[in-house]
Amino acid sequence: MRWDNLRLTGPDPAVPLIERGAVARTFDTPGFRGITCYEIQARPIINRVPDASHVPFRWTVNPYRGCSHACLYCFARRTHTYLDLDTGHDFDSKIVVKVNAPELLRKELAAPTWRGEPIAMGTNVDCYQRAEGRYRLMRGILAALRDFANPFSILTKGSLILRDLDLLQQAAEVTQVTTNVSVGFLDRDLWRVVEPGTPNPAKRLEVCRALNDASIPCGVLMAPILPYLTDSPRQLDATVRAIAETGAQHVTPIVLHLRPGAREWYLAWLAEHHPDLMPRYLELYRHGAYAPKAYQRRITEQVRTLAARYGVGQATPRPARKTPAPGSAPATQLTLL
Secondary structure, three states: OOHHHHHHEEOOOOOOOOOOOOOEEHHHHHHHHOOOEEOOOOOOOOOEOOOOOOOOEEEEOOOOOOOOOOOOOOOOHHHHHHHHOOOHHHHHHHHEEOOOHHHHHHOOOOOOOOOOOEEEEEOOOOOOOOOHHOOOOHHHHHHHHHOOOOOOOEOOOOOOHHHHHHHHHHHHOOOOOEEEEEEEEEOOHHHHOOOOOOOOOOHHHHHHHHHHHHOOOOEEEEEEOOOOOOOHHHHHHHHHHHHHHHOOOOOEEEEEEOOOOOOOOHEEEEEEEHHHHHHHHHHHOOOOOOOOHHHHHHHHHHHHHHHHHHOOOOOOOOOOOOOOOOOOOOOOOOOOO
């Protein structure tokens, strides 16, 4: 695709935020400086996960492509190449917005062929990234899932999910709702450079606490754990202890994986800022995107031991009433990993 010949600059108060004729829009505000939003009409919005994928869900909804969280390691970076955009700055700053997502979702949930299976959100890019504050697509999406009593899960690094607490609670009254926040480490200096567009780790843990306090089950994906940067016993201990203090339902450690697109972007940063680690990384990831199983097992066992020590999962939110919609599939607990 070629995008830049379709640009609409703004904002102009007289122009609706989502205008049928607009394809590309820039916002002259500090929070959006350097970011272009491409407004498109999606078809479809409920996407089936390929059978070869090793994830425990079959269906996803992704209202955005590209992500202003700008995490150096994001595995979804390669998907921007399908749009003739690059996996680096373009992924961080050129955001595709599926402006018809809420209306299209209602249509697809009402289709006779849809069987009410669980839907996962935030599994590709974050549905609560910066653009969501402008476009507010998730409120319409959550309202549709609530109205059809369709089970769903959300994974996010964004604190904006708390804006929609009312809809999450309403949905939890009629179907299975689960949430997860992603917090791989607590180091604020490292956070500023590898996850520059995200709320700080402490803020994300506050989100986990708030969701659980509101009876919305929330766990933590301790992801990613960065080899030789955030994997020391002291760092793992501090992170798991902080997670436990939020009342998290569970903690799932995930070691950094470097798929094409993310691999080049992350290793370029590493070579500039931590050149001494380059030989160790090239050795650790010499066989592909994933660290050796022995390394992953060691990290997993350490986190599991710490989780038991600090009582992760012992505090549980009050159960919500869940009444499946007539003819829908039974609600099942949906976990992301």
